[in-house]
Amino acid sequence: MNCLVVSATVQEIKPFIQHLHSTNKLDFIDLQIDFLVTGVGSVNSTYSLMKHLQVKKPDVVVMAGIAGAFSPKLKLGAVVAVKQEAMADLGVMEKDGYKDVFDLKLLPANQFPYKQKKLVNPFTGLLERTSLPLVSSITVNQITAAKKTAELYQKKYKAAIENMEGAALHLVCIKENIPFVQIRSISNYVGERNKKKWMLKESVEALNKELIRFVESL
Numbered sequence: 001m002n003c004l005v006v007s008a009t010v011q012e013i014k015p016f017i018q019h020l021h022s023t024n025k026l027d028f029i030d031l032q033i034d035f036l037v038t039g040v041g042s043v044n045s046t047y048s049l050m051k052h053l054q055v056k057k058p059d060v061v062v063m064a065g066i067a068g069a070f071s072p073k074l075k076l077g078a079v080v081a082v083k084q085e086a087m088a089d090l091g092v093m094e095k096d097g098y099k100d101v102f103d104l105k106l107l108p109a110n111q112f113p114y115k116q117k118k119l120v121n122p123f124t125g126l127l128e129r130t131s132l133p134l135v136s137s138i139t140v141n142q143i144t145a146a147k148k149t150a151e152l153y154q155k156k157y158k159a160a161i162e163n164m165e166g167a168a169l170h171l172v173c174i175k176e177n178i179p180f181v182q183i184r185s186i187s188n189y190v191g192e193r194n195k196k197k198w199m200l201k202e203s204v205e206a207l208n209k210e211l212i213r214f215v216e217s218l
């Protein structure tokens with residue numbers, strides 16, 4: 001089995017890479033792992049993923065990264081799997097409020113690969129296999145720093161977390177019919193721009209613990 005592990009930055013999967021170098025577990029199982037560090041954001045991740053898929057078709061793609069949470073109900077360092085993504089900031093801010101591409105009728109809400117405006121992971125077996133809480137996520141180009149925007153997104157998309165690459169993974173893998181899963185660890189709360197409050201080290205540690213457990217279970 002070929003597994004592609006994808007992240008926006010190398011820092012997010014460094015402990016996983018170090019673990020692979022220090023274990024001989026993979027010598028005894030049929031699992032080959034490739035890494036892809038895409039750079040931050042949907043444009044970078046779409047390009048990198050498509051470029052990789054042109055030369056190699058993995059049996060499973062695992063995106064691993066940190067994320068912001070909308071509610072303190074999700075604790076910093078908690079690890080979740082994403083069941084669906086929405087592209088939250090693709091639209092227009094008008095006098096009477098925010099309209100996304102679906103509100104603007106530029107995209108039909110159920111046009112493949114969208115289902116009710118969302119990019120839903122159809123590989124439910126893989127999601128269950130993570131044994132992680134399943135959440136709804138939004139993907140943004142700009143980290144949401146304003147409380148008002150955070151409230152707008154949370155209300156409109158009923159999202160628990162936000163990140164900057166997930167929708168690209170969902171769109172590419174659904175369209176290419178490649179099994180995938182997205183695992184995220186909570187590093188900060190959305191709307192809070194003080195990076196000193198981000199629990200980077202702890203969230204990366206928690207993320208990698210789950211990533212190792214999941215990949216070794218494949």
Ligand SMILES: O=C(O)c1cccc(C(=O)CC[C@H]2O[C@@H](n3cnc4c(=O)[nH]cnc43)[C@H](O)[C@@H]2O)c1
Pocket residue numbers: 008009011012040041065066067068069140142143144162163164165187188189190191200204
């Ligand atoms: O500075 C570091 O040491 C460091 C270590 C690991 C990761 C980073 C990043 O900057 C990762 C950027 C990545 O994180 C996602 N993210 C995290 N929080 C949010 C958020 O509140 N809103 C949107 N995205 C978030 C995002 O996917 C970025 O690609 C730094």
